[in-house]
Amino acid sequence: MKVEKLIERAKIVRENAYVPYSRFKVGAALETESGKIYTGVNVENSSFGLSMCAERIAIFKAVSEGETKFKRLVIVADTKDVVSPCGACRQVMSEFGNFEVVLSNIEGKVKVTNVEELLPKAFDFRRDPT
Ligand code: THU
Numbered sequence: 001m002k003v004e005k006l007i008e009r010a011k012i013v014r015e016n017a018y019v020p021y022s023r024f025k026v027g028a029a030l031e032t033e034s035g036k037i038y039t040g041v042n043v044e045n046s047s048f049g050l051s052m053c054a055e056r057i058a059i060f061k062a063v064s065e066g067e068t069k070f071k072r073l074v075i076v077a078d079t080k081d082v083v084s085p086c087g088a089c090r091q092v093m094s095e096f097g098n099f100e101v102v103l104s105n106i107e108g109k110v111k112v113t114n115v116e117e118l119l120p121k122a123f124d125f126r127r128d129p130t
Pocket of ligand 1 (some may be wrong): 019020023026041042043044051052053054055075083084085086089
């Protein structure tokens, strides 16, 4: 899928964000190597620490459907500059390799990066234990 189309999917799904506390809506769209699209939004909770980021929901939806090979992940929010994913999401992304990550805001500013650039030297249990 063209990256513009994937950004559009993230923007549309962003409207479903459940954000009664922060009011900060985030949308994500993940394209797998097999060509499927999994979207995600942030889902908050009265117990704030239980809230979940949009990009992690998209990744977990894909994994729960048996998809673990990702081509690119788009993240969109209403930020001045492009949105910057949190550290926890960066670590979750790194579990699935070095795919492309497209950061965007709703005004159309776009930055193309990748997982390794977002989280250099990520912890990898498969590599780090002796
Ligand atoms: N959030 C995301 O969903 N993704 C990001 O990349 C940044 C932060 C959410 C978590 C919370 O619901 C709200 O944005 C404010 O932190």
